[in-house]
Amino acid sequence: MIYRILALLLCTLLVIPVMSQSDDKPYEGTSLNFLYLATAFTNGLKELEPEFEELTGISVEFELLDEEGSVRKTQLELASGAGNYDVVGIQSGNIPLYAENGWVTPVENFWGTDVSDPAVLDVDDLIGSTMNAMAWDGVQQCLPFFAATIIMYYQIDIFEAAGIESPPTTYDELLEIAPLLHTDEVPLIALRGNPPAAHGNIWHFNSFFHGEGAKFFVDFPNDLTPTVNSPEAIRALTNFVTLKNNYGPEGVAAYQYPDVTRAMQQGTVVMVMEGAPLAGRIMDPEESKVSGNLGFAVVPGGAAGPKPSFAAHGICVTADSAHQEAAYTFLEWALSFDTMKKISLALPQIAVTRDSLWEDPDFIAKYDYDFGAGSFLKAFQDSLAAAPADYYPAFAGWPLMGDILGQAVQEAEIGARTPEDALNHANELITQMLEDEGYLP
């Protein structure tokens, strides 16, 4: 008899959660794990999580790390197939890697099913270039929440004092005016130097590389014979190294993006070419010494014109998640107009990926900085328009190739090799790597 009572009790306990799930909260009680970089947007999601939980009954645990840590941990977790995380963030350069290894469930798989609500996601409102950056082989893998590019920030009064009326539009111009602006106390420019990797110094160097019209390969994706030592590439690296070594602060080769941001924020350099999304931090009213004195412009270009950096960050449902539908529900909510707007107004999240939000009066009122030398939002939008879609070549070997190139850039910076030697050496190593990995015969 006692066994029957226990069995009945057990059945009742099993049924209770099912009964408690209402039709509008089909995944109530589900707990998701989220892993990515700590950004204004992901921090905002964490703050708004109680709203999501109230709406859907799904709770989300956030694990937000630094850039290097988040990339490494995400890749390790996904490669292991442990299924510990249901939602992960991604940078657009890694989309081929994640897609080819089957680490993420394409978001397209959910479209047209009961779990999807097209009105909430409103795909057509998401900026096309960022959506393309999150697609692979014609399939939408993840959804973009962050449209990153770089702009030039400069101190207006120092330019005026040197008699320079407008920011340089070419590297030649920049190198010409550099001696007029540079002093030992306030060096001209800070650019990222560390880590020597695809997500480090290459984020900046590629802008110089594309700007000179250099190409990574003979004919991507048909012929992957590398050409990173072309005359255009050597010119790009020479300019990059000249600017940093002659007109940068001491130790700039070790600068990471927080160092560059801090240098501009504290006014210890005249200018930086840094992420437009970092404007909020650079002009933080409590910490900034340059707010009110900054001009904004598209970065200079070389023979091929200005080519600002471009990357999108997105979020994906992991292939090994046991809660696929609940995870997609979270993605839709996170990318919805309402959530994105709330976060962008509450936190310094400028790099939004919705066209409608760029035109939203509240958004414009908050972010359209203009201190007499041009609009920040215009510089941002012009840069996004000028940024090459193939800023990082879309193939799974790019992170490795970018790291080899990053090492070469750093070697040239510290004088271990000349720019030409460094790129020749890098071209050899990349050729070897492409052969080893099966991209070249």
Place this chain on the structure above:
Amino acid sequence: MAAYQPIPQRAYYKYLSPSIIVLLLLTVLPVLFTLYLSTSSLSFASPRPERFIGLRNYSRLLDDARFLASIPVSALFIVAPVALQLVLGFIVAVVMNERLPGMRWLRYVLVAPMVIPPIVTGLTWRVLFTPKLGSVNYFLSLIGLEGPSWLTDANWALTAIVIVAVWGWTPFVALMFLAAMQSFPDELYEAAVIDGATWVQSVRHVTLPLLKPTFTFIGILRTMEALGIFPIIYIVTAGGPAAATETVNFYAYVSGFSYLKVGYASAIIVVFFFMLLLIIGPMTRLLLRNFQVDS
């Protein structure tokens, strides 16, 4: 009262078997799996499926300049910090043993570097070494020296790592020496004084010979720990500039987790494992011999 019955030999194995099984699962199996991976082409950055490639990963290591360069860096990060820690630790311990005023407080201060997590240590030193921002070059300028570019010059970056390692572990070495010294009988020092020995002669002819086993023990302990140096490099220099501060295990990490070349990284780790055996094997024998002598 029942007579004493010796436990049969088989029973020892029975009692030990759970521990042995756990040990096998946690140590031997991963090593075997790493050995297997080192003979595979597994790379998440490659479009080719994983396949058995025999010893090709190992033969590639012989031509990999970055791997070959990481070997002397590993050796440097073992020899230099451990030697400096032993010398400085000994000096600090001798001074602290003199029961001078304030020594008790110095002990508390010395414990601090040991309890600070390596990540915090690394971040702090990274800032300290940054020109203009950090204070290392500022203090050097006070004594008329121009501070170098610590993190962007290959030689100075190596020096920076050694400094951080010495700073972090010298207090531990000093406290170990101090503990040993305080167990030495006072009579030996009194006899030395009666024989007319100076303070320096007492240290040289009494303290040092008595400390010899402790030197060996701490030297071995610190060497073993120094072999695994990782978080300091990761935070302070990230292996840079231009891979100048990359050790063998750091390069394995980069190959595996940055380049996603799992097979190749496994081969590096296997080679590193045998390097460790070459160093740790004789040391362990020495350590055991010391214990036998002591017992």
